[in-house]
């Protein structure tokens with residue numbers, strides 16, 4: 712089986728990690744093709760046009776290889792037990808949920824779904840005196856993986872925008888990393904601006920909603936002059952539109968902002 716060819720996995724467990732975060736453990740023999748160290752890489756979960764999961768690879772044939780795809784971070788992969796942990800933000804409280812959040816909320820142990828991947832791992836550039844992580848709950852799995860892989864002497868801050876105070880979760884990070892929990896776009900952007908920014912050699916890792924990302928990117932690039940090599944910035948979703956439409960917007964944005 713090739714690296715990105717879809718494969719079937721089974722839900723081993725589903726638990727509400729925090730108020731708005733659902734943790735699924737997916738398992739299956741097919742995961743034996745995933746590399747040992749793929750934490751924080753991404754997978755695509757595959758859905759039918761009506762939002763139902765693609766439960767086996769035979770279903771894909773009826774879609775001419777064009778399923779609806781949703782992108783999620785591998786929070787943790789255990790190559791020995793062939794288990795993959797994925798954390799899903801449950802964003803459907805205003806009635807406008809999407810196939811992925813809806814499936815994650817309602818699936819149960821024994822259900823199956825097809826996934827593809829893994830995609831690239833995007834870790835922070837650790838070659839800096841001070842590190843800044845910033846993200847909303849969709850980026851929390853990737854930030855958690857990043858923090859766990861830092862050297863013990865790393866210094867910096869992780870600013871995380873959560874939906875509710877009860878969405879805080881314990882993070883494993885070096886002592887020199889301050890974790891700041893905020894709520895909402897304004898608090899998030901203020902927390903980024905209000906850092907002392909006293910170091911000259913800084914690395915930034917930031918992922919969040921599209922329009923918030925654009926404001927943050929403007930600040931990092933224009934005001935703080937963070938170089939390309941020291942800046943990972945990405946929008947993970949956009950308010951009001953699905954992942955397909957967001958992908959198109961992201962491509963246009965990338966063309967306009969290419970250096």
Ligand SMILES: Cc1cc2nc3c(=O)[nH]c(=O)nc-3n(C[C@H](O)[C@H](O)[C@H](O)COP(=O)(O)OP(=O)(O)OC[C@H]3O[C@@H](n4cnc5c(N)ncnc54)[C@H](O)[C@@H]3O)c2cc1C
Nearest residue numbers: 783784800802809810811812849948949950951952953954
């Ligand atoms: C590299 C990468 C890694 C990602 N990792 C994760 C991850 O580990 N966990 C995770 O939860 N998300 C992650 N995301 C974000 C996730 O892919 C999107 O939130 C996706 O749109 C969810 O799909 P859906 O089917 O639930 O909703 P869609 O069908 O895409 O959208 C339906 C509606 O829901 C809205 N919506 C989508 N996401 C959110 C949200 N988070 N909050 C509020 N409204 C929303 C949309 O604006 C739209 O109006 C990642 C994205 C990328 C690019």
